Amino acid sequence: MKPAPFKYYAPTTVEEALTHLAEHGYDAKVLAGGQSLIPMMNFRLVQPSVLVDLNNISELSFINPDENGGLRVGAMARHHQVEVDPLVAIQAPLLHETMPKIATAQIRSRGTFGGSLSHADPSAELVSVNVALDGRFRLRSQNGERWVPAHEFFIGLFTTVLQPDELLVEVALPAMPVRSGWSLMEVARRPHDFALVGVAAVVTLDENRLCQQARMVFLSAGDVPMVAHRAAELLKGQAPTRESIRAAAEIAASEDIDPGGDIHATAEFRCHLANVLARRSLEQAFERAAGNE
Amino acid sequence: MTTKFIGKRVKRNEDPRLLTGQAQFVDDVEIPGMLHAAFLRSDYAHARLLSIDVSEARKRAGVVAVFTAEDMGDDWQPGPPLVSPPPTVKDVIFHSRRQVPLVKDKVRHAGEAIAVVIAESRYIAEDAVEDILVEFEPLEAVIDLEKGLEAGSPLVHDDLESNLAAHLFQKKGDYEAAREKADLVIARRIVVDRGAAAAMENRGIVTDWDKKSQHLTVWDTTQAPIPIRNGLVARLGLSEHKVRVIAPFIGGGFGPKMMMFYPEEMLIPWVSMKLNRPIKWIEDRRENFYATTQERGQIHDVEIALSKDGHILGLKDIFLHDTGAYDPYGLTTPLNTQCHVMGPYDIKNFTSEVSVVFTNKTLVTPVRGAGRPQGIYIIERLLDIAARELGIDLIAIRKRNLIPPDAFPYEHEIIDQAFAPLVLDSGNYWPVMEKALEMVGYDQFIEYEQPRLRAEGKYVGIGVIPFLESTGVGPYEGARVTVEASGKINVATGIGTQGQGHFTSFAQIVAEQLGVAVCDVRIVTGDTAEFHWGTGTFASRGAVVAGNAIHASASIVRQKVLKLASKILKTPEEELELEDGLVRVIDIPHKSISLGELALLANPLRGAVQPGTEPGLEATAYFGPQYGATAFGTHAMILEIDPETMMLEIKRYITVEDCGTVLNPLILEGQIHGGVSMGIGNAYYEKLHFDENGQLLNASFADYLIPSATELPRIEVGHVETQSPLNELGAKGVGEAGTLPVPALFAQAIENALNNRDLEILETPLSPNRLYELLRPNEEKSR
C-alpha cells in the first residue's frame, strides 16, 4: 500500500499554491490534513502526479469572529483547533458539539475544516453541519475569488463546485438568530466511525413559540447533505409538539432523504434510523430553542 | 503447594522493551543490500489464467526480478500437507488440496498471488506490479456452501467430482433411540459466519542467504518456526543446521500465523537463494484481508432431544464447514466443533456429520477458538430455546446437565484434533458457574433491577454462558535450561511467542525451581538455532506443554545444582535451599555459594569431567501430555439495548475461569481480556462480507470493524482452580477461552433484553442492522 510516484510542492503562501494549481490543473491534488487523501493514494484509488501541500501556509489556520457576530474559519484550521476554540463554543455551539464526534483524537489533530468540506463525503459531519448553519465558502483561484453558499457547494458524491485551479480558503458562519436551538445526533457502529446516519438540526421559534424555521440536514442519507425541505414546510408555523415533531420526522425519513444500502446498513434501516434521529434531534433542538429566549 | 513465584502477579519482563519500542519485530530487520518484494494478486476469486506479460515490469528502473509460476520450473510445488485427517475415524473422506506459491493455471480465491516483483524499494515493486498484464477467463465462483455441493456447481478443483473436501462422521450412543423417548425435540438451522484474525501486525518475512557458507536465515512472523524450518529444508534441499528460522516478537498470531507454509513463506526464501540477495516482504493490511487465513463459516442443521424436566437425551448435528480454496490444515477446525458442540454437558447420545466444502474464498485454518466457538454457540442456543419451551430457568437447565465432578476423567468419546477420543481430565463445573452468577448478581438483577429498569423503559438483559475448552494438546515441546557463569539463567524453547507473556510466566516456573529473581531468567523462544525440537504455539498449549517442559528441565538443573553444592558445602542435599541466586545451608544462611560460582565449577578448565557426567549446570527435557487438559469457564454479561437504534452498551462483563494452576494472574487476565475483545468482535462487529463473485467487500479497517477501546467493557475476572492431573504444574490452557462463549452470550443477553419482542437468534455475528431485520417481521405481525 504505497502511493504511485508524484511531484511534491510545499508553498508557504496562498498565492504560491494557486500558481501551482494553475499550472498543473487536473494533475494536481491539494494536501491538507491528509486523513482522506493519503489513504486513497495508498490504496492507489487516486494517483495525482503533483501534490500541493498546504501545511506550511500559516495564513489559512485562523478562527476569527466577524463583524456580524458570526465566525470565520480558515481552511487549514485543524478539527482539534475548532473543537477547543472558546469562540466556537460560544458562537457556534452546534459546531462545538459536533467536533468530538468526528473520527478519533489522532485524526482530529491532523484533519482540517477545509479538507473535510472539499472532500465532500456525504457522511462527514462538517458537510451537513455547514449546510445546517448556512455557511458560505470563499473559493480562490489565480483569476479571483467567489463566495458560494454551503448548500450549493456540494453537488454530488465527493464532488463540489471547486475547479481544479481553485482553493477553498475560508468559511463564514452567520450568527444564530435568537430563540434558536440545535442538535447533532448520529448512529455509528463505533463512536469514532462514520455514522450510519446522522442529522444536524437547527430550529428557530418565533415570539409566540411557534416554529419559525426548522432545518434538518442528514448525513449518510444520500449523495450530498440531505436537507429536509418537506419536514421544514410541515413544521413551519406549528407548535413543536410531540405530534408535529413525529409527523415531521416521518416525512423527513420517508420523503426528504435517499440513502443507499451497504454492508453496514440497508437503505431501509437507514430510513428507520433517520426517523428516530430526526424525532430525537428535533425534540432536543426545540427544547434548547425554548430555553434560548 | 506453596509457591514463591508461580501464581504471583509478577509484572512482565518483556514490557519495558515492548513499550519503549525496543523489541525486535520482523520489519525491524535491516540487512545491507536487501531488496523488497511485492505481489501481483488476483482481483478475481475464480478465473482461468490465460497469459501473463511481465516484460514492462522487468524494464522498470529499480526492478531486479519478476517471477511467475512458469519461472519457478520444477521448484513450483504446492505446499506440504500440514495436518492429515484422523486415521482413527472410520470411513473418513479427505481430499488434500494445498496452496501454491504462485498461480499456474487457475485462480481459486481473490488475492491469490500470481507474480512477485523484487525491487530496490517496496514503492518501486508496487509500481511494477501495476505494469504486469494478465489475461483472465473469469469463472463462476463457489461462495455458498450449500450451492457448492449441488450437482452442476462450478468446481474449485477441476480434478475432483464435487466441491466436497472432506466428510467425517462420529457418534456415541444411539441418538435415534434417545429421540424416540424424548418429550421435546428441537430442530434448528444455525449459521456462523466468517471473520478475520486481524492481528495488529500483518505477516512478514526477511530472508538472508549466505552463499559462501550455504546458510539461510529467515525471520518470519510464525507461531511455529521449527515446522517452517523443517519444511524449508525439505523444499530447498539444504541441511537442517544450514537453515535458521527466527520468530522474533510478533504483534499477535491468533492461529493464522501457525505453521501454515504460506505461498510467501515458500517463495521468498527461494527467491533469496536465486538472486543471492536478502529480501524483505511485509504484508500490508489489504493483502492480509485476502491472503491470511480466516475462520468460522459453518451451517448447522441440529437437533436436540430432551426430557420434559430438561435433561438432554441426545444431540444430532449435521453441518457444513467452509475450508476456502484449499485444505492444508486438515480437519482440525471441524473436529474441534464436533468436540465442543456437546458443551460441558453430559450427553450420552450424539451423532455428528460434517461435510467440508471447497469455496473460492481465502483459506480457512484455526483462528483463536478454532471451531470451538461454533460448538459452544450451537449447544447454548439450543438450551436457551429448550428452556423457553419447557418453562425451565436458563441456569437450571444448564446446572441439570453439567458433567458432575465425580465423572472425571470423563470419557467424551469423540475423536479430537489429537486423533484420539477426547477425555476430559478434570473439572468441577458448577462452582465456577455459581461464582459467575454471584459476581454478576444474577438473582438480584432478575428479581429487582431488571423489573425496575424495565419500568423506566430501559431494555436491559443478562446472559450467563458456561463453556469448556480442550487445551494443551501434544505431541510435545522441549526446553534447555542453563545456569550461566553470571548466575543468570538462560532458557531456550522451540515455540513462538506473540505477546502472551512467555518471557515472564516461563521465567516464573524456572525461578520457582532455582530460587532466582524472575528478571534474572532470560527466555529465548522461536529461534531454531537455539532450540530446534518442538511444534509451536497453538491450541492454548504454550503454558501447558512448553511450560511443563521448562519445569522438567529446571527440576533437573536444580538436582544438578544441589548435588554439586552438597559436595562443595559438605552438607547433605536435604539441608540446602535455593534462595536469592544462592545455594545455602538452611539454618546457617552465611554458609552459601552462588549459582554463578557453581556454574563455573561445573565447567572446569583443568582436571577431568568424570565419566557419566556432563559439564555445566544445564539440562534439556521434554514434555508430552498423555492427552490434552480441558479448561472450563463461565461468562456473564449485562447489557442495555436501545430498541429503536439497536445500539447496545455492555454494562457489566464477568468471566470466571478454571484453567488449573494460575501461573501469573496478571498475564492470565490479559489473555482473557484479549480473548473477550475478540469474542465481542465475533459476536457483534467482525464479519467478512463476500459478494456472490467472491469479492471481499470490507477489506480494510475502515469497513471491517474490530472492537476498540470505546466498545470494550471493564472485564471482571474471577478464578477457580481445579488442577490438571496430567502435568506437574497442574496447568490448563487459557489462550482461547476468552473468545469461546461470547457470541452465545450476546445472543442470550439480547434476547433477554428484548424479551417481549419474540426474537430467536440463530446466527452470529450480529449487528444493529441484522437485529433490525430479525425483529422487523415480528413488528409487522404485531401491527
Ligand SMILES: Cc1cc2nc3c(=O)[nH]c(=O)nc-3n(C[C@H](O)[C@H](O)[C@H](O)COP(=O)(O)OP(=O)(O)OC[C@H]3O[C@@H](n4cnc5c(N)ncnc54)[C@H](O)[C@@H]3O)c2cc1C
Ligand atoms: C479512520 C478515519 C476516520 C474518520 N472518521 C471521520 C468521521 O467520523 N467524520 C468525518 O467527518 N470525517 C472522518 N474522517 C475524515 C477526516 O475528518 C478528514 O480529516 C477529512 O475528511 C479530510 O480532511 P483533511 O484535512 O485530512 O483533508 P485531505 O485528506 O488532505 O484532503 C481531502 C480532499 O480535499 C482536498 N482539499 C483539502 N483541502 C482543500 C482546500 N483547502 N481546497 C481545495 N481542496 C482541498 C484534497 O485535495 C483532497 O481531495 C475520518 C478519517 C479517518 C482516517
